[in-house]
Amino acid sequence: MRCEECEILISACADDELSGTERTEMLAHICQCESCHRLYEDILVLHRNITTALREPMETPDLVSPVTARVIYHSRARFTWAWAAALALFIVFGYVIHKPAPQIKPAPVVVSTRPQPKPVVKHPRVLPSQTMVATPAPKHVTVQPAPKRIALYVRPPKTKHSVRVPKQYDIDSPIAMDTAEVVVEYSDMGLAAGHAADLSAPVPVAGPGQRVITTSETTIVNGKKTERMCYRVVDNDDKETSTQGETNETP
């Protein structure tokens, strides 16, 4: 064995990381080689010294206050968003309950000399004698918070770093609620140094035989981005949804 190879084994031996064969080979070498024998003794001492050096008492800065402040700020922001979502639901329910009955336009009269095929009506949803329309009961869906987005590290440029990219974290804990439609608006806030923002929004999840129609609208005013998300839960056979413009459909 060459001394260079033995040196690596000596280091690993001091760390108790040698196999039986390697140990035997190493011991055989250091019995014959004076310089490796000296190295072995040196390394054992160095091993102890490194451990002592790294574990010397060290002054720790107070992390409790800044971290707790950020965490509480963060949880309050979450609470505020929960209230905003609840308010949005309240408004939506109000709309659903007081929604006027749909008006049926008379079909255009077509004059033709040839006999026309009978039109096929797939969804006779409106009753012929329409004096009162019962509002359909809200569908039971499960609403999950959207991936919680935390922008934490936007801060003034330092000598080494400029601006750090905001990171995203996900939290999923489903909340059950009755709703047919949820509208949420949130803004991409311009964050000051060290501030955290929670931009969570509830997202409905479709039940069996249902799907969620998601529409979003992004506006940028004075450099601040606002995104308006609209989620609607509909039955799979509901043709009404085809009148939507650009929608992203989630099965």
Add this chain to the structure above:
Amino acid sequence: MLSDQQIIGQVIKGKAEMFGELVARYQTPVFRLAFSILADRAEAEDAAQEVFIRAYSKLSSYTDSGKFWGWLRRITVNICLDKIRPYTVISLDDVNEIPAQSGDSVYESVACSTEATELRETIYQLPPAYRSVIVLKYLEDMNYAEIAEMLGESIPNVRVRIHRAKKMLRERMKVCAQ
């Protein structure tokens, strides 16, 4: 006194202020580990805060009951490695080459007040890739397999890098002693 697991349960239920208790318990090891890897006080303080904020965000995914420090340590190492990542790529090809010392001023700046302090300062002067393995081995008492897994490297690579780091320390300590 509440266990870590009990505190975590309360924080998840909404008592965010209880998280401060966990920070108080672990701020010293987190800061020490971050400082030892980064060798810069301001950077380490910054990283340590980041560790706790990330831990808070992911607390609901923590299921490793009774091993909270192991979980937190992994977050700490990941955050610190992200900061030194550009300097950590070292292949086994240059195994016999010891990186050039960054200048004599390094050794002049080492305050040789006590042997332990002197050695610690010398560890902080090591290139980050070498310093991090030394810290994980001798501060955190992790074995080669654990270090390799955490750094995403092979065990032989870790073994060689630790050997080289010790060789550098011995040489630098000799220079300082002269």
